[in-house]
Amino acid sequence: MMKIAIFASGTGTNAQAIIDQAQSGDIDVEVALVVSDKPNSKALIRASSSSIATFGFNPSNYTYKEEFESDIVVELQARKIDLVVLAGYMRLIGPTLLSAYEGKIVNIHPSLLPNFPGLDAIGQALRAGVSETGVTIHEVDAGMDTGPIIAQEAITIEQDDTIETLTKKIQAVEHRLYPQTIAAWGNTIKLEGVKSK
Numbered sequence: 001m002m003k004i005a006i007f008a009s010g011t012g013t014n015a016q017a018i019i020d021q022a023q024s025g026d027i028d029v030e031v032a033l034v035v036s037d038k039p040n041s042k043a044l045i046r047a048s049s050s051s052i053a054t055f056g057f058n059p060s061n062y063t064y065k066e067e068f069e070s071d072i073v074v075e076l077q078a079r080k081i082d083l084v085v086l087a088g089y090m091r092l093i094g095p096t097l098l099s100a101y102e103g104k105i106v107n108i109h110p111s112l113l114p115n116f117p118g119l120d121a122i123g124q125a126l127r128a129g130v131s132e133t134g135v136t137i138h139e140v141d142a143g144m145d146t147g148p149i150i151a152q153e154a155i156t157i158e159q160d161d162t163i164e165t166l167t168k169k170i171q172a173v174e175h176r177l178y179p180q181t182i183a184a185w186g187n188t189i190k191l192e193g194v195k196s197k
């Protein structure tokens with residue numbers, strides 16, 4: 001079974017959705033680790049409540065990103081992690097982690113990329129007055145919310161939508177689409193394994 005590590009900085013509702021579906025057997029995935037750059041984050045509390053190992057670190061205890069990413073890679077390799085799943089991890093991934101998990105890091109973003117990358121993507125879409133936004137899941141490269149797109153789903157913005165109502169709609173799509181997409185990715189990895197034998 002594919003082993004994943006989820007990286008999250010905040011509330012971790014996506015992490016929870018993935019953990020729930022993995023633990024109920026809805027997806028053929030094991031969440032083996034949750035990593036956070038906020039040692040007191042809700043995401044780490046959720047992981048502990050589900051008996052999942054955690055690695056929390058404080059970036060200000062390190063001088064360079066390379067140092068904490070090296071520590072993360074040690075954790076990932078010790079647990080034989082196949083895929084890194086970013087779920088609200090609000091940091092760019094550096095060369096140390098990118099090269100250790102090349103092509104095996106995915107991210108979710110609350111817009112139809114390449115529109116509205118970066119912070120407050122939902123607010124950006126509302127302020128721009130567009131009639132639709134959505135959710136994008138993509139492979140991670142060195143850029144911010146860039147990298148090849150794996151899955152996208154559009155959501156209509158209604159006239160009376162607010163940041164709260166639109167966030168709810170986006171989260172509902174994220175919590176369904178992300179676990180499914182990760183599981184499908186796992187099957188691809190398995191098939192590639194068979195092909196290369």
Ligand code: GAR
Nearest residue numbers: 010011012013014015088108109110
């Ligand atoms: C999610 O909406 C995710 O798409 C977004 O952060 C939120 C995390 O929510 N990610 C980005 O904006 C990445 N640029 P959660 O902590 O409740 O899962």
